[in-house]
Amino acid sequence: xxxxxxxxxxxxxxxxxxxxxxxxxxxxxxxxxxxxxxxxxxxxxxxxxxxxxxxxxxxxxxxxxxxxxxxxxxxxxxxxxxxxxxxxxxxxxxxxxxxxxxxxxxxxxxxxxxxxxxxxxxxxxxxxxxxxxxxxxxxxxxxxxxxxxxxxxxxxxxxxxxxxxxxxxxxxxxxxxxxxxxxxxxxxxxxxxxxxxxxxxxxxxxxxxxxxxxxxxxxxxxxxxxxxxxxxxxxxxxxxxxxxxxxxxxxxxxxxxxxxxxxxxxxxxxxxxxxxxxxxxxxxxxxxxxxxxxxxxxxxxxxxxxxxxxxxxxxxxxxxxxxxxxxxxxxxxxxxxxxxxxxxxxxxxxxxxxxxxxxxxxxxxxxxxxxxxxxxxxxxxxxxxxxxxxxxxxxxxxxxxxxxxxxxxxxxxxxx
Amino acid sequence: xxxxxxxxxxxxxxxxxxxxxxxxxxxxxxxxxxxxxxxxxxxxxxxxxxxxxxxxxxxxxxxxxxxxxxxxxxxxxxxxxxxxxxxxxxxxxxxxxxxxxxxxxxxxxxxxxxxxxxxxxxxxxxxxxxxxxxxxxxxxxxxxxxxxxxxxxxxxxxxxxxxxxxxxxxxxxxxxxxxxxxxxxxxxxxxxxxxxxxxxxxxxxxxxxxxxxxxxxxxxxxxxxxxxxxxxxxxxxxxxxxxxxxxxxxxxxxxxxxxxxxxxxxxxxxxxxxxxxxxxxxxxxxxxxxxxx
Numbered sequence: 001x002x003x004x005x006x007x008x009x010x011x012x013x014x015x016x017x018x019x020x021x022x023x024x025x026x027x028x029x030x031x032x033x034x035x036x037x038x039x040x041x042x043x044x045x046x047x048x049x050x051x052x053x054x055x056x057x058x059x060x061x062x063x064x065x066x067x068x069x070x071x072x073x074x075x076x077x078x079x080x081x082x083x084x085x086x087x088x089x090x091x092x093x094x095x096x097x098x099x100x101x102x103x104x105x106x107x108x109x110x111x112x113x114x115x116x117x118x119x120x121x122x123x124x125x126x127x128x129x130x131x132x133x134x135x136x137x138x139x140x141x142x143x144x145x146x147x148x149x150x151x152x153x154x155x156x157x158x159x160x161x162x163x164x165x166x167x168x169x170x171x172x173x174x175x176x177x178x179x180x181x182x183x184x185x186x187x188x189x190x191x192x193x194x195x196x197x198x199x200x201x202x203x204x205x206x207x208x209x210x211x212x213x214x215x216x217x218x219x220x221x222x223x224x225x226x227x228x229x230x231x232x233x234x235x236x237x238x239x240x241x242x243x244x245x246x247x248x249x250x251x252x253x254x255x256x257x258x259x260x261x262x263x264x265x266x267x268x269x270x271x272x273x274x275x276x277x278x279x280x281x282x283x284x285x286x287x288x289x290x291x292x293x294x295x296x297x298x299x300x301x302x303x304x305x306x307x308x309x310x311x312x313x314x315x316x317x318x319x320x321x322x323x324x325x326x327x328x329x330x331x332x333x334x335x336x337x338x339x340x341x342x343x344x345x346x347x348x349x350x351x352x353x354x355x356x357x358x359x360x361x362x363x364x365x366x367x368x369x370x371x372x373x374x375x376x377x378x379x380x381x382x383x384x385x386x387x388x389x390x391x392x393x394x395x396x397x398x399x400x401x402x403x404x405x406x407x408x409x410x411x412x413x414x415x416x
Numbered sequence: 417x418x419x420x421x422x423x424x425x426x427x428x429x430x431x432x433x434x435x436x437x438x439x440x441x442x443x444x445x446x447x448x449x450x451x452x453x454x455x456x457x458x459x460x461x462x463x464x465x466x467x468x469x470x471x472x473x474x475x476x477x478x479x480x481x482x483x484x485x486x487x488x489x490x491x492x493x494x495x496x497x498x499x500x501x502x503x504x505x506x507x508x509x510x511x512x513x514x515x516x517x518x519x520x521x522x523x524x525x526x527x528x529x530x531x532x533x534x535x536x537x538x539x540x541x542x543x544x545x546x547x548x549x550x551x552x553x554x555x556x557x558x559x560x561x562x563x564x565x566x567x568x569x570x571x572x573x574x575x576x577x578x579x580x581x582x583x584x585x586x587x588x589x590x591x592x593x594x595x596x597x598x599x600x601x602x603x604x605x606x607x608x609x610x611x612x613x614x615x616x617x618x619x620x621x622x623x624x625x626x627x628x629x630x631x632x633x634x635x636x637x638x639x640x641x642x643x644x645x646x647x648x649x650x651x652x653x654x655x656x657x658x659x660x661x662x663x664x665x666x667x668x669x670x671x672x673x674x675x676x677x678x679x680x681x682x683x684x685x686x687x688x689x690x691x692x693x694x695x696x697x698x699x700x701x702x703x704x705x706x707x708x709x
Contacts (some may be wrong), residue, residue, distance in 0.1 A: 052533040186679050212676050215683040220665075221628045224426040225672040232419060250534040250629035258539070258627060260546065282536040364662045401474045 026301070030096050034108065037081035040066070040329055041109035043099055043124065044139060046088035049246045050116040053274040054139050056116050057314045058325040059086050064309065065329035069183060069337075078337045085109055088344045089120050096120035098138065100127040100135075110342050111136060111332050113325055118142035129152040134344050136328040139321055141272065143196075143408070148368040150414040151346060155351070155371045158324035158360075159294040160269040161189075161196045162408040163377055164272055167292030167401050169200030171242070171379045172269045175398075176290065177238020178206040181230045181266070183252065184225070184243035186213030193243040193271045209237050223252050224259065231264045243271040253281055253289075264286065275319045275392065278382060286382040290398070293380040295320035297394050306359045317392035320360075327360035363403040369410035377406040418552045423673045424666065429558045431665020432565035437618040438649060438657035439572065440613035446589030447602075447609045448496075448504055453515035455642070456635030457522040458488055458614050462621020463611045463630045464526055467535045477540040477626070485615040485621045492614025496607050519636070526632040534629040543626075561623055567617075569658050576654065585609060588654060590704075618628040644690045650703020660701060664689065 024147070042062055044054045048143045049171055066082045085107045089096035096115065102247055103109040104127065112128065115121045116139025128135035130150035137145055138157045145156040173180070180201050184190035190213065198208050214225050230240050240261060242252045249270065270291040297307035297317045306326070310318045318326075332347070335354075339346045352368035364375040380395040388394060444452050465484045469475035475483065477573060495518070503511040538544075543557040576582035587595040588602045596602050621635075628634060645664050649656030664686055671685040680686070693701055 047527065049532055052531055155526075186683070213679050215672070216636055216681070219637050220430050220668055221624075221634070221638065222426065222430045223427075223668075225423055225669055228419070228422045228426070229673065245628035247534050247631050247633070250631075254627055254629070258557065260555075276533055280533045280536060282538075285536070395522070 034342055035078055037079055037083065038333070038336060038342055039083050039085055039107060039109045041085045041087070041103040041107065041112045042114050042325070043087050043089050043096065043103065043112050044114040045091050045116055046134055048091050050091065050139065052276045053117055053319045054114055054321040054325070057316065057318070057322050059084060060314045061318065061326040062113060062122070062305045062329040064313065065326045065333065069330060073337065076351055078340060082333070089115065091117040091120055093119045093123045097123040097127060100124045104131045104133045110134060113328055114138045116140055118126045121145060122149050125151060125154045127392065132344055134332065134347060136332065138324045138328055142192065146372040146414055146415040147411040150370050150416060152348060152416050155366065155373055157328050157373045158320060161192050163406050164292045165193065165196035165200040166267050167377050167406065168271065169197045170204040170398060172239055172290050173201050173206035176267055179209045179235055180206060180239050180241050181233060181237035182208055182241045182243065184211070184213055185216035186249060187216045190243045192214065193349040197241055197243070197271065205384060209233050209235055218248060221251050223255050227255055227259050227261060230266055231261060237266055239267050241271065243268045243328045245272055247260065247274050249273065249277060250281055253285055257285055275317060275394070278394045279392065283382050283388050284385040287384040289382045291347040291380055293320060294395055295323045295376045296378060296380060296395060299378070299397055302359055307351040322403050323360045327358050330358060331356055365403065367410060370414040371416070372407055372410065374403045376403050377401045417576065419673070423551050423669045425554055425558070426667030427666035428662055429665070430668060431662035432561055433620050433624060434642055434645045434664055435569060435658045435661030436565060436616050437647045438661045439654065440567070440616035440647050442649070442652060442654050442657035443585070443589060443609055443612040445690040446604055446654070448500065449586065450503060450511045451503060451508065452613070453512060454518040454522065455617050456639030457519040458492070458617040459621040459631060459638065460526070460635035461488060462618035463625040463634060464530070465618070466622045466625045467537050467630050470537065481619070481622050485619040487610040488618035489615030493607050493611035496610040500610065501606065501667055523632045523636065532631060537625040537630050539626040557626060589654065605632060641686055644686050648690050648693050648700055650700030653700065653702040656700060656702025
C-alpha cells in the first residue's frame with residue numbers, strides 16, 4: 001500500500017515537473033484558465049497628448065506579442081484564445097480608476113498594460129492591488145509605482161524619472177558640461193524631475209547654477225524669459241536641461257533655436273523625449289540634443305527586425321513605449337505558459353526574480369523586492385540633419401547604460 | 417539693463433499675439449454682441465493651415481500670410497450667415513454653447529486628420545537670423561512680428577478713424593441702436609466685420625507657426641488669457657483691447673523674470689491684474705458702462 005502511494009506521488013511529481021518545464025498543458029478547457037482564455041487589457045490615452053507615443057499603436061504591439069507567442073507554442077500553448085480589450089483613460093485619474101475596474105470585473109481582463117500619466121497610473125495600481133489582478137505599467141514615469149505605492153500585483157516596466165535623471169544628468173555632466181540650468185514645468189512631474197536631475201548632476205560632480213519652474217500650463221507658449229536668462233547666469237551654464245514634455249517641449253526647443261543658445265555655448269539636454277517628439281520637431285531642430293532612451297528601434301539587427309514588422313502593421317516606427325508593451329505582453333504570456341494557469345498569485349511567483357532577454361529587455365531582470373523591471377538603457381543624441389539618411393532614424397546611441405546602473409536600488413518605502 | 421530690455425521686447429512680442437486676437441474679439445463683440453469662444457480655434461486653423469499649405473502644396477510662409485487670413489475670413493463670413501446671426505437676439509448662453517461647440521468640432525476635425533502631435537514649421541529663411549541692437553541681439557523673426565503687428569494695428573486704427581466704413585463700424589460697435597436710428601444699415605456690416613475678426617485670428621496663427629508648437633490645442637490654451645485681456649481693456653473697446661494686449665504681454669514677461677521666486681504670483685499675474693482692474697474700473701480700462709436699455 002505504502003509502495004503504491006509512493007509510486008503515485010512520484011509519478012504525479014513527474015507529471016507536474018513535465019507540465020511546468022515542458023510547455024504546459026496540452027489542451028485548454030481543463031479549468032486552469034479563468035474562462036478558458038487570456039484577456040489582455042491596454043488602458044491608455046487614445047486621443048490626447050500621449051496618443052502618438054503609445055495609444056492605438058500599443059495595441060498593435062500587444063497583438064504582435066500574441067501572434068508571436070501563438071506561433072512559438074502552437075498546439076502546446078496554454079490556450080489559443082487570447083484577446084485584447086482596450087479603453088481610453090483620457091489621462092484622467094478618475095477615468096483610469098473606473099476603466100480599470102470595468103476591465104478587471106466585467107471584461108475579464110487578466111493583465112492591464114501601458115497606462116501613461118503618473119497620476120492615472122497610481123490609481124490603476126490601487127485597483128490592481130484591491131482586485132488582486134496583474135498590472136504592468138509602461139507609460140508612466142513616477143518612481144512611486146515601485147516606491148511607496150508599490151504592491152504585489154503591480155510591475156513597472158520601461159522607465160522612470162530616476163532612470164532618466166541618472167542617464168541624462170550623470171552622463172551629460174561627465175561628458176558635455178558641469179554647469180546646468182534646469183527649466184521645469186511647475187507641477188508634480190516637473191518638480192519630481194528637477195529633484196531627480198539635481199541629485200544626479202551633483203553626484204556626478206556637476207553644479208546646478210540655476211533652476212526655474214515655468215508656469216504650467218504655460219498659456220502664453222513663450223519661454224523666452226528663461227531662455228534669455230540662461231547664458232547670462234554666473235557661472236555660465238554649459239547645459240540647459242529642459243523637463244518640459246509634449247507641446248511645451250516643442251515650444252522650448254523652437255525658442256532655444258530662435259535665440260541661438262547653442263552658438264552661445266549652452267547645450268540642450270532633454271529630460272524625457274520620445275521618437276515621436278523628435279519627428280514632430282524635426283531632427284534639424286534638435287540636432288546635438290542628448291536624452292535617455294529606454295530602447296531605440298535601429299540600435300541593432302534584432303530591434304530593426306521588430307521595427308520592420310511593426311511598421312508593416314502600424315505604418316510608423318515604434319517608440320520605446322510600443323516595444324515595451326510588446327515585451328510586457330509576451331513575458332506575461334510566457335509566465336502563464338510556465339505556470340500553466342492565469343492565477344495571479346502563481347504568475348507573480350513565476351515572474352519575481354526572473355531574468356529575461358527579449359527585443360526590449362536586454363539584461364532584463366524582474367526584481368522581486370519592488371517589482372521594478374530593470375534592463376539596459378541608452379544615452380542617445382539626435383543626429384545632425386546631414387547624417388539622417390532614412391525616415392525615423394534620428395538618433396545615435398552614445399552609450400549603453402548597464403541595467404545594474406540604469407535604475408535605482410529597491411526603495412525602502414516599498415513593502416510588497 | 418540688457419536683461420530688462422530683452423524681457424520688455426519679449427513681452428511686447430507675446431503682447432502682439434494677444435493684441436491681434438483681442439482686437440478681433442473686440443470688434444466682433446461690439447458689432448454682434450457675440451462672445452466668440454471659437455476665436456482660439458481659428459487662430460489654431462491659421463497655424464495649421466500654414467503648415468498644411470507648406471507640406472502638402474509647397475506654399476511658403478509669405479503666401480500663407482495672405483491666403484490663410486483671407487480664406488478664414490471668408491469661412492467666418494459663411495459661418496456668420498449660416499449660424500451666428502441667428503443668435504444675436506437670443507440669451508447669450510446660446511452663443512456660448514454654439515461657439516464653444518464650434519471650437520470642439522474644429523479641434524477634433526484637425527485631430528482626426530493630423531493627430532495631436534505638434535507639427536513642424538520652420539522659420540522662413542529670410543527671417544531666421546538675429547538683429548544686433550548694440551546692447552543685445554534679438555531674433556529677426558520676433559522683430560518682424562512686433563513691427564508687422566504694430567503696423568497692422570496702426571492701419572486698422574487709421575481705417576477706423578479716417579474712413580467712412582470705419583466710422584460706421586465704430587459707431588455701430590459702441591452704440592448699435594443709436595447708429596440704426598441715424599438710418600445706417602448696421603446689419604450690412606455685421607458679416608464683413610465678423611469675417612475681419614476671424615481673419616485677424618487666422619493671421620495671428622500663421623505668425624505663431626514658426627515660433628510656437630503647432631497642434632490642435634494651441635488655441636484653447638491661449639484663448640483664456642485673451643479673454644482676460646479683452647475684459648481688462650474693456651469689452652467692446654477697440655483701443656482698449658490692443659493696449660491691454662501689449663500691456664498684459666509685458667506684465668507676464670516681467671512677472672516671469674522678476675517674480676520667479678513666487679511661482680504662484682507669476683503664474684496667475686494676468687488674473688490678478690484683471691481682478692485689480694475690475695475693482696477699480698468695473699467696465700475695464702477703456703470700456704464704458706453700458707447705458708441702461
